[in-house]
Each structure stands twice: as structure tokens, then as C-alpha cells.
Amino acid sequence: MQEVNTENEKFVPNIVAFCCNWCSYAGADLAGSSRLSYPANVKIVRVPCSCRVNPTFVLKAFQRGADGVILCGCHPGDCHYVTGNYYTRRRMALLFSFLDYLGIEKERTRVEWVSAAEGAKFSAVMNDFVRQVTALGENKRISDLRVKEE
Amino acid sequence: MQRIGVFICWCGSNIAATVDVERLAQLIKAEPGVVFSADYQYMCSENGQQLIKNAVKDYNLTGIVIGSCSPRMHEATFRKAAESVGLNPYMVEVANLREQCSWIHKDREEATKKALVLLRTAIAKVRLDAPLTAGESPVVKRALVIGGGIAGIQAALDIAEAGFPVDIVEKNPTIGGRMAQLDKTFPTLDCSACILTPKMVDCAQNENIDILSYSEVEDVKGFVGNFKVRIRRKARYVDETKCTGCKVCMEKCPSKKGLNEFNMNLNNRTAIYIPFAQAIPNVAVIDPTQCLKLKTGKCGVCQKFCGAGAIDYTMQDTFVEREYGAIVVATGFRPINVDAFNEYGYSDNKDVITSLELERLMNAAGPTNGVLLRPSDNTHPKVITFIQCVGSRDVSGCGKPYCSKICCMYTAKHAMLIREKYPDTEVHVFYIDVRTPGKNYDEFYRRAVEQYGVDYIKGMVGKVWNENGKLMVQGADLIENEQVVIPSDLVVLATAIEPEPSVRKIATLLTASIDTNNFLNESHPKLRPVESPTAGVYLAGVCQGPKDIPETVSQASACAAKVIGLLVKNHLKTNPCVARPDETACNGCSQCANVCAYGAITYVDKEFRIGGGKTETRRVAQVNPAVCQGCGACTVTCPSGAMDLSGFSTAQILSEVEAICRK
């Protein structure tokens, strides 16, 4: 037990964050200009809208070794493209629930609504998410669900 | 293989203090495709840009990556610089080394490592970048205004004033809308007709305005700058060009039992009629459901007496097709049907009326010539009780969940006018809250209470019943904490307003999105409040949300400003980062169109070769780049992956993900 714990402490998870250009990416910018830090292992992919995020992107990230994937978009009702994040909400609710059903820890996936004014929220969310994924340890499951390769 | 140049900005010490920019510039050279890298103190400066331009020329760069501040800051700057030396501006990607790295990390080693990943990610994207060119589409310099109420009138006048032709399509025989029915307006109490009818006349006289009254929009095709609209001109049975508005026909018409819609059905009108004295156009119309000649073939009195020979019983609906660059929707509202509110007894008691009916009863041109008489026996009511929020802020399902916004003010107005004209009348108002934000609004309401002695009772009404000719209004007085019963002569319901139901059809035709209450959605609730998500479609008045006359007029003028801004352009530049379908993989399943908020996707049948010299016809999606806003919702919905988004392609995002996850 002791050993596993120390290993987890050293473990630095790799996090992919998809951020919509209009709210969340701007929120991340605000976190930056406010010097609100979050771990360096969070890397952002800019997308026009959270509804651009295909489940394939999430799966690809996991399969390529990401330990956690988070999507950030405008708050429901504030979408730059009017309805985009409503579709995101349904898609990701179903996808994450499905991954959980397959035994892929639900703590590895998350959707957060972060506005352009919520730099503090962006930083807090990322800190929290990293903490959560770190506690889980390395993601092995999704890439070996079929134990065929590697 | 692309020839990529990487430019790393120090941003003074903003980046350089935490990220080892020089080492980074060295390390990144090892990336496949990178043929040049440099670091510089301020890439966005004149000299920094020059450095980029020179490198593009000297090294024949096909794509560039800038490691700098957020792309939201300087992406446009760097794209312009690239364009000035002949590189397509969309071959530029920015790695956000400041907001996403140097500003939030302290450890130099860690930050440098992350910066390297961010640069690699941008390189992965630029490798798959394709040159994109903004398209152009011409603009038809004519606007359409749907709805001829005060919103439509104001928008049309402003657009016409700027020199552009405008058509107003109004489904009723006259323009004027709801405002024409009102008696006085708050908070100034000036006469509604006195301020509205001159504007109606202005419309009629303006060379740039064409009023298509008694007409409806039948079909809309096209997109911003290029709408093609089919308009149904309903048969009026009166030649608009000949009728002089002399009203002889109305005097002679034997069918006098039609309900007068303009007076809220409180009195009758003839089968041939002009809705009201100041109607524009001042032209008669025949109600075909009432006219004896049209129903039975026997009569023809109006034709006989019409000196102008304007009557034509054989008239049919006609259609006109016109092209427009922009469309203003100003379809307005109606009061909701209050029959469902049994507790107020509207359908059982003639003396329970709606506020709009009261407007007509108080209007000098109304059924009682402005003398306030109650409908049941034409006597002066001595006790009048107003009930607020009838169907507004109602989550029971009977009414509307929203606040209708105008009721508090018009009830204060009614109460005040009644007390002014008939000081011996007792006026009570049951209210939940009194909401009076607006210039001089709260002062107006306070005048009703303080100066005119209107009795405001905080509480809701439970029941209204008729007892020996008196209307007993039972309600709660929350301040006194007691039940009260007020025997009244007249009860006025401040009826909730709802969007005119024809707006649903209009919204469908325009692919303009509509909310659960049938209000049209604006493109952004704060920053683009007069634009519909459908480009080139603008919203004025209550069709977008409850509002009073000053707000409606402001919004209409704002619409006009937007329309004028559009119509002055000869061409529209389109955003090249739009969806594009791969026809060879498209199933034509319509799922993409179902999620498109802009109606940018249509389908066509196309012939495809299927081998063996054979072809087959398939339904495939087409994206109108002038309409698509580039959100990408369709790309995810498409099961075959046929839909992709330029500038943010699936392959690009996947390769960015791979670059981030590369260990």
C-alpha cells in the first residue's frame, strides 16, 4: 500500500482540456493574466465551440495516454453559437456515462462551463481536476479494454 | 512537406523570464518540417513583424507558428503580416506561451517543457493547415420589414431615410398595429394616435417605402444579402389604386354584424370596411366570410355605389417575389386568451374585460366614443378593480412564465385616467409586485397612488363572481393579512401578452430560432440583442421579448442601423472557417441540418458514379458559406464524418491531441 501511494505522489497526469474560443479560452487567458496558476500538465486545445468536440477526440486523447480529459464551454444559454453547448451537454453526458459503464473511471472526464470572466474558476477547476486525476493514477483502462495490443 | 518557421516572442520579460526562449528556439528546430526558428523581444512590434516577413521570403516558408501571447490578442496581427508577404493568413498558428504558460508557472524548467509541447501542438496543426480564402457575396440593396406596427414603421422609416428601399409586409388591411388601438401612452399620457398616425403617413409618403398591406410572407429562400421572398397579397376585393377611402360603401353595406377586430370585438362593423379612420392605406377591404355577395352571390350594393369603380368581387390572391438584402421581423404580440382563467369569470361576465378592451372603451374613437361605460348595461362603473399578472409570471401552465413587462405601467395609466375623468370612481388594483424601472416610470406609478388615490392592494385574486349584478372580487391583502371582497362594477384583467402566433411560421421560413414561449431568439442576449442568429435577419419589438413603446422604438432604430450597415456594403466577406461536407461520404441523413442554428445546411440530389459506367442519385448536404458561422456542431453529429470544419478540421484537432499526449 505504502508503495502505491508514493508512486501516485510522483505521478504527474497528462490532461487535455478542450476550450471553446469565446468563453473558456478567454477564461483561461484571464486566469493567465491574473497569474492564477494551475499545473503545467494541463494543455489546452482551442476549438471554436465546445460542440466541435467529437467523442473521438476524447477517446483519442485517452488512447494516446491522456489521464484525464476536460471540456470547457460557455455557460448554457450564453453560447456564442446560440445552441452549441446544449448539444455538447447531451453528447458528453451520454459519452461519459457510457465510459463509466465500461468501467472507465468517471473522475477522468469532466465538462465545465467557464465564462470569459471566470479566470478564477478556470484555475480552480483545473487544479481540482488535476488533483482528482492524480488520485486515480495512470489511465490504463481505455487503451487496453480489448487487451489485444501492447 | 511544409516549410515551417517558428517565431518565439519574449514579450519583454513576460515570457522570457519563465520560459527559456533561446533554448526553445534551438530545440524546436529538431521538429520535422521546421526550417527556421527565431526568438525576439517583441514579435508584435514593427521589427518583430519584419523579422517574420523576411523569414517567410528568405526561407520560402509555407506555414508559421508564433509562440507568443494569446491568439485572441495578436493572431490577427500576425496573419496580416503573413498576408503582406504573400503567405495565406490561415497558414499561421499561435502557441499561447504567455497566458497559458509563462504567466501561470514559476518553475523555469517545467514552463520551458510545457512551452515546447505547446509549440509542437501548434506545429502539428499548421502541418495540416490549408490556405483559406474568404468568399464574397453581393448584397441586394433593399430591406423587408415583416409587420407594420410601431416597430416595423420605425425600422422602415429609418432605413428609408438612409436612402434604401424598404417594403413593409403587414397581414392586416392597415399598418399601425397594436399602438393604433391604444388610447394614451405612459408615462407622458400623450395620445397614441397623435404620435403614431403621423408616422404612418410618413411611411405612405416616403418614396423608399412600399407598404404591402393585407399581405403575408409565404416563402423565403437565400441568405444574408440575398433573400428571395415570396409574398401573398390577399384578395381585398377592392382595387387599392382606385379606392379613395370615401366610405360610401360602408354606409351602404347591408351586412353590419361583423365583429370589429380593431375595437376588440366590442362593437360591429360592416362587411366592407376600413379598420379605422386613419388607416394606411386608407382603402376598404371586404371580409369574405361576411360579405353577402361573396357568400351568396346576391347583393353587390357596394359595387353599385362605389364612384371609383374599385370593387372587384372576382379578385384572387396574388403573389409577388422580391429580393432583399436584409429582413426585419417585427410581428408583435397579442393578449393571451384568458378563457382558461375560470376564476376571473371572463367568459361569463361581460363586465370582466381585458386591458386592451378597456383601451378601446376609453378611446375617443372607440365603441363608446371615449365615454367609459361598462359593456353589460352601458352605465358608468363606480367601482373598478384591476387584477395584475393575469397569465404573466404564471408557472401553473395556464399562463406564461415570463413577466409581460408593460402591465404595471398601463394599469397605473388606466387607474389615473379614470380617476382624472371620473373622480367619483373607486379604483382598486390587486398586484403581486409593481415593477416600474424606466425613466419617469416609478414617479408615474407613485402619482397614481399618491396624487390620484388609487387603492393598490398587494395580493392575488382568488375568485370573481357575479352577485346581483355586482362583480365580487375576492382576494388576499398580504399587507393587512386578510381576505378582502370588493364589490365592483367593472373588472379589468391585466392580460399577459404573447408573440403574435404567425411568428412561428415566419421563424420557420427564416430558420430563425425561437424559444419555448415563441419569442424569437437574439444572436446574443447582451451583445447582439437585435440580431437573429440567422445572418441578415433582425428583430424589433415584442416578437423578441415583452417591451413597451420606447424600448420597441429604440430596438427598431437599432435594427435599422444594423440593416443600413449591411446594405451600404456592396459585397459581404464570408468567414472561410466554415463547415464543408465531403459529398462522397455524405449519407444525406439530415442530422447536420437538425443541429445547425443558422439554417446553413440544405440538401440537393446529385448524381454520383458508382462504377461499371453506372450512376446513382444521392441526397447530399450543402453548406452555404455565407450563412455558416463555423461552430462545428454539424461535424460531430455527422455519423460518417463527412462534415468537417475548415480551420479546425478533425485531422488537425486529432493531431493536436496526439502532440499533447506524445510522451
Place this chain on the structure above:
Amino acid sequence: MNALENAMIEKARDLLEKGVVKRVVGWERGEFAYDPSPATFESAQSLESFVYNDFCGANLSKYLIKVSKNEGKTAVFLKPCDTYSLNQLIKEHRVDREKIYAIGIECQQKLDHFAIEKIGIDGIREEKYDGDEAVFHCVDGEKRAKKEDVVLLRCLTCKSKKFAIAEDTVVLHEMTESCGDRFEEVRKLSGMTADERFAFWQNELSRCIRCNACRNVCPACTCIKCVFDNPKSGVAAKANDVPFEEQLFHIIRAFHVSGRCTDCGECSRVCPERIPLHLLNRKFILDINENYGEYQAGEESEGKTPLTSYQVTDVEPGDAVRKGEDR
């Protein structure tokens, strides 16, 4: 020969002879009693090989995409649950409604040949139902089995005996709806720990040989070019060292058909490895029902699916997952 089969042949003959339709899609006798296969009949004579028995589990609606491209109308025999697939295809403009003559046919649960084999019955020449039992005339005599042991899994929790779309029907006996809860298994799995669930699926999915039978038979998997065959999609394997496609095939497939899957169960029926693939699709269906209101794909031939619509008040993704956990 049974009465139902006769009535169907008569119907087909009549339609062909009168020229109402150019062809009929049905089943053709196979080599053995248990392997009838979908076939198109273009003349009254060709109906000689027409068959309809308790082994006719195949859902014929998917064949219509191609067959109905031909000139003239096509008649098709559809069991109640198959009609939903046709409706869904019409909704997605994959089949032209005008060119289809749908005939709803009686179905009293279909047999699972794998299940029969598993309990040691083979050499079947003929089959019939006798109350709760299935009776097989085999080369080595008559054998009996409990119906619930030998019918297709999906038939134990039949979703409906209603025809979602049909011009005509051939139903001789009342159809009894089996009343099992089709989400029972999904709920059971959801109640396990993440580790247990992972072990369960790892055990199931690791048997997948990527034969693509599930995809090929699925009436919702009708893409002209499947993402798994399209190098441009970013999903298809580009090189052998990229196991992405291999590993995530079933997840992506289940997501692609979510909101569109009518739960016809063909995927599980044809899987040579007997992977309970329908449990993947049913998870989506259950989540949709619970989060966005009851929805049956294919109930209607127009309108939006749950994934192409939304409610302002929809549940947040995190809460949706937690909800599953509470069960």
C-alpha cells in the same frame, strides 16, 4: 410449410402479379432449416424458395437502402420490431418512403441457432412451437427445449408488437408480447463497481475479432463510407502500430448509433463471439430515456433524435454520470 408462410407467399405473389411492386424482400430457404437468408424475389415463380419460419430473425429493413434504389416499388416483410428500423431509415432519408410497400408480419419470437446448438440439439429439419416449448424434428428424432432457452435474447424482452409502419399486415395469430425488462442487465451492470464493470467488458470485448458483422448487419450503420474505412476520418487505422481503431471500435460505433438505434438486437444476433453488444446500445437508450424522456427510435418517420435536440434544463454531464451511480 405453415399457414403463415403460405399467406405471405400469396400476398407476395399477388403484389408481384398485379404489378403493385417490382420485387419483394423476404427470406429464402438455406441449406439447413436454421439458415434462411434474406433474398429478393422478382417473380411469382421465384417465390418457390420463399421461406418464413422461426429462424427468420434477420431484420430486412437495411437491405432496402440498396434494393429500393432500383426502379419501381419494393415490398418488404417486417416483423414488428423491424418496422422501427425502416421508420428510422426513412427519417434519415436513406430509404424513399414512396418506393416501399411495407408488410407487417406475425412474429412469435425467433430462435437462436447458437443457443440451440449450445444445449446439444443439432441436425434440425423442422421446428415448431408447442406452448412454452420449442419442438425440433432432427435427423435423430424429435427434441424439445424450453422456449426461453432457445429464442434470441432480444425476444425475451420484446419491445413492441406494434407495427411502426406498414401498408398491410399478415398476422394469423395474436402476438404475445414478452414482458421482461429489457434494461435489467444494464441496470445490473451499472450497479457493479467500476472495476467489476471493466473486468466484465474486458472479458467480453477482448473476444472481438473485428469481423465487422455487427456493423454490417446494423440498420443504423448505413454510412456510405464508414469512418472506420475512411482514412480521412482520423478514426480508421492508418498503420498497424496504431491500435486506436481496434480498441475503440465498439465505443465509437455505439455512440454513432445512439439516439438512432431502435434496439433491434441484430448486432448481438450475428456476433460470432456472442458478445452482448446490445448491452452497449441499451445503455445509451436507458440514459436517454432517463435523462431526456422516453424515446423510441423509429417510432416516427420524421423529427429530431435526442442527440440533435436539447432542453435548456438538461442534466449536466457530471450529474448524469452520478445518477447512474446512484442506481
